[in-house]
Amino acid sequence: MIRTSGLSKSFPGGVNAVRGVDLAVEAGEIVGFLGPNGAGKTTTMRMLTTLLRPTGGVATVAGRDLLADPRGVRRRIGYVSQGGGTNPATPVGDELELHAMLYGMRRGPARERIGEILERLDLSGLESRPAGALSGGQRRRFDLAFGLVHGPSLLFLDEPTTGLDPQSRANLWAHVTRLREEEGLTVFLTTHYLEEADALADRLFVIDHGAIVAEGTPAELKGGTGTLDDVFLSITGRSLREDRPSAAPGSSRPGPDGVEPSHQESDGVGSGRPGPGGVGSGDGEPSRPGPGGVGSAGSGPGGVGPAVPERSAVAPACEER
């Protein structure tokens, strides 16, 4: 479904956001792209969805060559961006209809399909509401509907649950898993949440500083003993849990916590955004919701806040070693 070789992107100003990524995703898989903020996940995904032109490498997406036939790619994929994409003041149903029609569907069949998708996503009856009048979880499921309405074979989800509360998050996971069966989907998703990667993905690519640093099933990566964070830590010398408040008094993680270069690391990972990110936003990129934009749902920057408490609530299993 996806095959890339040496995919790279450097932005003007010398930011090498993605450096030679090789990916292979087979049909029917749910593949996770795991990495801290600023690792290059969104940039990779925007290249694969034809929104950004790679500065290096080649890719085939949904059977089409990314560079030679971008419209062919677009016809076959669905994309749910990190910040979603709904006009807060227009009824979501209207927007869905426009969206479906831009994929060449006629109004009648489009409406039928929209009804069907909304029912699957437990959103029936909400189509006359403007996006601004929906809860965070509902809005995210509508975002999902946009990605699915034309029946794509490949769905890209960029940070599907960032900023959601634990219930909505678990709910969205359940929907994605079920949709994969019902719609025969291949799903490629990015996340910086370990439990999301663990709960959702059949296979993972771990990315850091624009390069793939590990690949395998969650079980393989954990090697039966560690957590995904331990894996990430052992490969990069940094923890993925940059969002863990340094206080973390209730941390259930065993010993290594004290030794890990967690504070120094939290600087490193954290600065991936404010530092170089500042450069990026300087040259005006209005269409990128950016990390801050996600927070518009009401959470802080990057929506990293809830990570600690909900971890135990949603996926206690993956936390014990």
Next chain:
Amino acid sequence: MDVLRDTWTVFLYNTRIVLRQRAGIVFGVLQPMLYLVLFGPLFATIGSWETLVPGLLIQVALLSAGLAGFGVVFDARSGVLERLRVTPARRVCLLLGRVLSSSVTLLIQSVMLMTVGYAFGMRAWIPGVLAALVLMGLLGVSLAALSNAVALNIGPELFAPVMTTGVVPLILLSGAFLPMSMAPGWLDALSRATPFRYVLEAVRDLFAGRYATWTVAAGVAVTVLLSAVCVTVGTRVFNRENA
């Protein structure tokens, strides 16, 4: 045919949004309307309504279609634009649909101004007025396309101050409030360097029932050229990665 269909779809969608927020239409025409009501009667003592109303049409064009880029800034920020850019629809359709809808808004506003103008005693020939509306529609397309391009290029923070300031000299230089034939040489020359003067003088001729004049020909030529250039620039910006 895809192109027409997709343009139409985007146009309908945007127009529905515009019509839903009727306040936006009224607000866009408010300033020229105030000129018409509070300045027009004064102007009519030395000039004519048929001279003033075309000027106010240029004013509303610049204030309404010229600031249409606000919408695209908003859509870029909310992620709508990016979502549309992942559909197979060609980018020129995304631009044209949106721009045509701004143009229709401008036509509604123009009709509002002309109606009030007629009520005050403007005498303009209906065929000329209809021809002027065609020009206005084209001017609306040009200005909205340009405005969208500028908005996507300079970003949301700069757009408001740059554009709201930028349209003022353009309105004045078009001769909207007093014909430029009264201006001193340097101002007249400066005015000739802007496209809107030609459009305006053509509209004045059309209102007066003079159809086959060089002024009208020049106005039509400038408007057509302007729209071709602006739509090309706009499409290029919409096409550009990461726009």
